Amino acid sequence: MSLPRELFEETTLYDRILFVALLLLSVSSFFLVGEIIPSGGTVTIEVDGRTAYRLSLHDDRVVEVRGPIGVTRVEISNSRVRVTESPGPRKLCIRQGWTERGVIICLPNRVVIRVGGEGWGGLDAISG
Amino acid sequence: MQSRSRNPRPDPGSLPMRLTSALLGLLVILVSSCELRKERMFRRSEFLMDTIVTITVVSGSKGKADEAIGKAFGELERLEGLLDFFSPASEISEINREASAAPVRVSQETFDLLERALEVSEKTDGAFDITVGAVVSLYDFQGKKSPPAGLIRERLPLVDYRNVILDRETMTVKLAREGMLIDPGGITKGYAADRAVEVLRSEGIRAALVAVAGDIRGYGSKPDGSPWRIGIRDPRGKGREDVIATVELKDMAISTSGDYERFFIQDGKRIHHLIDPRTGYPARGVISATVLAPLAVYTDSLATALFISGVERGLEIAETLGFDALIIDDEGGYHMTESLRGRVEFTKGAV
Numbered sequence: 415m416s417l418p419r420e421l422f423e424e425t426t427l428y429d430r431i432l433f434v435a436l437l438l439l440s441v442s443s444f445f446l447v448g449e450i451i452p453s454g455g456t457v458t459i460e461v462d463g464r465t466a467y468r469l470s471l472h473d474d475r476v477v478e479v480r481g482p483i484g485v486t487r488v489e490i491s492n493s494r495v496r497v498t499e500s501p502g503p504r505k506l507c508i509r510q511g512w513t514e515r516g517v518i519i520c521l522p523n524r525v526v527i528r529v530g531g532e533g534w535g536g537l538d539a540i541s542g
Numbered sequence: 543m544q545s546r547s548r549n550p551r552p553d554p555g556s557l558p559m560r561l562t563s564a565l566l567g568l569l570v571i572l573v574s575s576c577e578l579r580k581e582r583m584f585r586r587s588e589f590l591m592d593t594i595v596t597i598t599v600v601s602g603s604k605g606k607a608d609e610a611i612g613k614a615f616g617e618l619e620r621l622e623g624l625l626d627f628f629s630p631a632s633e634i635s636e637i638n639r640e641a642s643a644a645p646v647r648v649s650q651e652t653f654d655l656l657e658r659a660l661e662v663s664e665k666t667d668g669a670f671d672i673t674v675g676a677v678v679s680l681y682d683f684q685g686k687k688s689p690p691a692g693l694i695r696e697r698l699p700l701v702d703y704r705n706v707i708l709d710r711e712t713m714t715v716k717l718a719r720e721g722m723l724i725d726p727g728g729i730t731k732g733y734a735a736d737r738a739v740e741v742l743r744s745e746g747i748r749a750a751l752v753a754v755a756g757d758i759r760g761y762g763s764k765p766d767g768s769p770w771r772i773g774i775r776d777p778r779g780k781g782r783e784d785v786i787a788t789v790e791l792k793d794m795a796i797s798t799s800g801d802y803e804r805f806f807i808q809d810g811k812r813i814h815h816l817i818d819p820r821t822g823y824p825a826r827g828v829i830s831a832t833v834l835a836p837l838a839v840y841t842d843s844l845a846t847a848l849f850i851s852g853v854e855r856g857l858e859i860a861e862t863l864g865f866d867a868l869i870i871d872d873e874g875g876y877h878m879t880e881s882l883r884g885r886v887e888f889t890k891g892a893v
Contacts, residue, residue: 463588503684509781516783524589538598538760539753540782541832542775542798 457495458528459488471495471530481523488527495529581765586611590618591626591731593755599742600749600765610745614738614752621734624652627675627725637715638723645707645714653713655839656706659729662843663703666859670847671819675725676700678817686806688813694822697721701819732797732842735759751791752838759795759838776890777802777830777870786830787868787888795838799845800830818850825850827872834866834882841865853877 425433459467459479466479474491476498484501494512502522510518515530584607587596597614601607626632633652640646648656659672676697680689705718717724731754738752739759749762751770760770769792773785777800789796801814801824818825831849833841844865848856853869857879860867866882878886 460587463586506781510783511780513781513783519594519782521589521594526587526594536771537773537785537788538751538764538770539596539758540773540775540785541756541758541796542777542782542800542802542830 456528456530457488457490460526460528462524479525481520481525483523486520486523486525495527497525497527500525582607583765584608584611586615588615590615591622591734591754592628593731595734595738595755596751596753597738597742598751598753599747600762601747606746610742610747610750613745614741617737617741618734618754621730621737624649625655625726625730625733627727634724634726637717641715642717642720642722645709645712645716647712647714650713653708653710653715655726655729655733656715656724657708657710658733658839659726659843660703660706660708662729662840662847665863666844666847666851667855668703668819669850669855669859670728670843671701671703672724672726672728673701673703673706673722674817674819675723676721677819677822678725678815679723681813681815681817683804683806683813683815686808686813688808698822701822703819728846729839729843731755731757732759732795732838732840735795735838735842754838757795757797757838757842758791760791761793763792772796774798774832774868774886775800775802775830778874786870786890787886789834789886791834794834794836795841796832796834797838797841797845798830798832799849801849802829816846816849825852827852828856828869829872829874830868830870831856832868833860835863 455471457469457471458465459477461479461481467477469475469477469490471490471493477488478485479488485499486497487499489496489498494514495518496512497507497510497518497520500507500520500523502520507518507520513529518527518529581600581602583598583600584604585596585598587594595618597611599607599610623629624632625634627634629635633648637646637648662670677694680693680697700719700722705722706724707716707718735752735754735757736759739750739761742750749764751758751760758772763769769790772789772791774787774789775782775798776784776786779786799816801812801816803815805812805814812824814824816825817823828849831845833844833848835841835844848859848867848869851859853871856869857867857877860879866879868876868878868882868886870876
């Protein structure tokens with residue numbers, strides 16, 4: 415008698431139901447993990463390529479980081495992030511305003527703020 | 543009297559049998575979880591070449607991904623040392639200091655890149671020109687000051703790619719006029735993206751995306767098999783994250799030039815950094831030009847060239863070279879090559 419046949423014969427209906435349920439659970443995990451596990455709730459502040467802070471997007475606070483040319487001040491409020499102070503001459507990162515998801519870059523001070531996890535809202539990069 | 547079986551079957555409802563079933567199920571879960579972890583995306587950003595460079599690789603091993611990314615960044619650092627306009631030790635600086643007096647011998651790599659830059663100049667009627675630096679340097683974008691017309695007129699004769707004389711036999715570069723400056727900044731970022739991709743490929747990485755600012759080259763596909771998705775920045779959007787369209791990128795490069803990168807407003811006019819080498823003034827008529835081609839060295843330089851050439855000539859150049867292009871005119875109208883139609887997903891309608 416072959417092993418699968420033997421196994422089949424020696425299991426009860428409940429064993430089989432349990433097996434199918436576990437199988438379904440494992441298959442569904444492929445599709446559901448991304449939905450069940452919350453993502454996009456973090457703010458990562460990098461200075462010169464190194465992570466300085468990893469914070470919750472949902473805790474309001476003000477953080478200051480020191481880059482090569484001075485201090486960049488980052489504000490987290492109402493699940494949004496903005497830069498309120500930056501030593502860069504053109505203040506582009508301040509002008510960007512509130513961001514709920516994406517990346518804020520203060521290039522002269524080498525500060526990168528990633529809001530809501532990796533990437534730019536489902537995009538892998540932005541040209542322009 | 544009850545008879546007993548010769549080979550008694552285990553009780554199917556017994557604890558050991560139930561445990562066996564449960565363990566079998568768990569095994570299935572574990573195997574599928576391992577499959578989930580098989581390939582992942584690893585990303586790192588660094589400040590190089592006066593901008594932010596982000597490298598994303600697809601790999602089943604963090605160690606392998608880290609090593610490959612490290613080597614790719616190493617290659618970019620090497621190129622920065624070789625080609626940086628501002629670094630006194632670079633070959634470009636040496637050319638700018640000495641090549642108007644006598645030919646300067648350069649590395650094969652610098653020579654090949656300059657040759658390619660001149661090739662693009664030739665094919666775009668000089669709309670892309672690495673000698674435009676002599677005029678661009680007159681504009682003070684931080685101080686928001688345009689140069690006087692007389693000064694532009696005076697410097698304009700120094701701008702002509704045909705006065706960069708390359709001699710492959712001696713591997714030398716000569717600048718025909720004193721005061722000429724070459725600035726390959728409009729092509730080096732694309733070239734750097736191409737080189738980084740070569741390094742990643744040689745390290746056995748099957749898929750990667752290299753973004754040197756907005757000059758991006760991707761190959762292979764993401765762990766789920768889908769192609770890289772790239773946003774094209776809205777030239778009049780609120781910031782870099784505000785995109786006007788998305789496009790899929792597989793074994794291709796993409797670059798965009800726009801009048802929003804460096805600019806100031808003077809007398810109601812936008813004075814931006816994309817200076818027409820033939821006039822010495824900011825090019826008009828276009829606010830953004832995007833090019834897709836197999837190599838970033840071409841998309842980088844051609845995005846600038848198409849912006850400066852205007853809608854009609856810009857599309858003509860792209861069609862002739864067999865590349866894809868999307869040009870947005872100064873009234874917000876979209877114009878694209880036939881080959882690109884249906885491949886761009888617009889997130890906003892034409893203004």
